[in-house]
Amino acid sequence: MSIAELQEELIDEFALFDDWMEKYEHLIELGKSLPLIDPAFKTEEHIIKGCQSRVWLHATLDKEKVIFTADSDAIITKGIIAVLIRVFSGHSPEEIAEADTDFIDTIGLKEHLSPTRANGLVSMIKQMKLYALAFQAQQKN
Amino acid sequence: MALDVAQIRDDFPILKRTVNGKPLVYLDNAATSQKPQQVIDCIVDYYSRYNANIHRGVHTLSQEATEAYESARKKVQAHFNIGHSHEVILTSGTTHGINLVASGFTSIMKQGDEILVSAMEHHSNIVPWQMLCERTGAQMKVIPMLEDGTLDMEAYQALLSQSTKLVFVNHISNALGTINPIAQMIDRAHEYGAAVLVDGAQACSHIKPDLRELDVDFYVTSAHKLCGPTGIGMLYGKEEWLKRLPPYQGGGEMIAEVTFEKTTYADLPHKFEAGTPNIAGGIAFGAALDYLNGIGFEAIAEYEAGLLEYATEELLKIPGLRIYGSSSERTSVISFNLEDIHPYDVGTILDKLGIAVRTGHHCAQPVMDFYRIPGTVRASFAFYNTREEVDKLVEGVKKAQMMLS
């Protein structure tokens, strides 16, 4: 599936829940199933500086596709990361670099996208895109 | 004198709004307080009726504005029982006041001098002193804290010496709500000839400090924590200290005479008030003090103590909930965590329920390091909060616990 299709899938999935509690419960479940980052990468170097919860992100290039793994010490943050990984991981650097993230708003988690929220999500998306750009540059060389 | 909360709540228009479809429960008062209509009206009135620059105009508006601003300074003076009105420097807030003093001490401190800072300081009462130490070669020593969230007074006594030039401590810790024994700390510091700066940012919404009786050398606070606007605050300094310290910023208002060769500085307090100040803010600061004094600090303290006790009791019934800081001398701040749950997650769920709390390290990272936690959830109560709101908090925390574990 393309990034856009995966986003549609998530939008449909979250549309099943009509109140915020169910949405959050689903998000928390997704967080629990997050493909965990190799502990070896849970280092300062892989931390995304957010104000409150800590987020670790690691990326590798496997057969021209970017594979992301991540973790966080806050479970809601982990849920959001799981959503992002499901959408971005396994795609080419070009696709990731160009993808938009409006679907977060559509599925009703807009508050987490606010740059004032200091939870590192915005920096997390930025970091994922930076990885993609770096891999793109590598491929060109 | 019991306090009529229903009537008080009517003074605060923001308390009528909803958040995420729920009535707002505002429990982040330690970060900033809400503003009563009286203070809001005062700002509107200034801009609608007599907005003008102060201290320099011959025209009527300027004189009215100057009188209102200077009368606010007198209200601050009276409120804190300060000897002279020129010992009241109107700043942009606590952080500004601390930086002003820290900068002034650059020419006074020498290599080998020591400054003592408490382990429970807000970052704004740590960083300016670190910068001062870098500039002067003075050394910063930390007054340690104990498990119950109080300062280790024996260690404090042992740290004091003839080399101690300055002591910095907050009157009340923003992370824990502990009221520090500042009267005792000031007396002991003075025995060694050290000056004391007290950060009153958290204190002044709960208690009315008598600065003359405390004999403190410097005291700083922010109006926004006590029902006033942001961008205005107070630095009190003893006259002899304020005369000794050099000006902080150069500019208009702070001069007596300027030629390109030499400038002579204005007298106190103007020496430290360069540029056009926050005039509306200053006047509204006075209105905020009038408002609080109208309710009365004794009534406020008594009411808030009741809320604190009730909230502590109810929260502690939740299994796995730990409260940090258990000093018997505390204000209405509860810093807590749920076992194995990140404070950020709890705050997010509470926000969904319309409950505003602070989560994180509260700009007091050393306190979090002391307890080896990433942060806490902090509920801080004001005199306009109610028992029903405490109940909503407790229900919210239970709901968060259920969802997150």
Ligand SMILES: Cc1ncc(COP(=O)(O)O)c(C=O)c1O
């Ligand atoms: C103890 C303490 N000191 C200093 C400050 C900083 O105050 P301001 O940001 O108003 O300058 C705060 C504000 O949170 C505080 O709680």
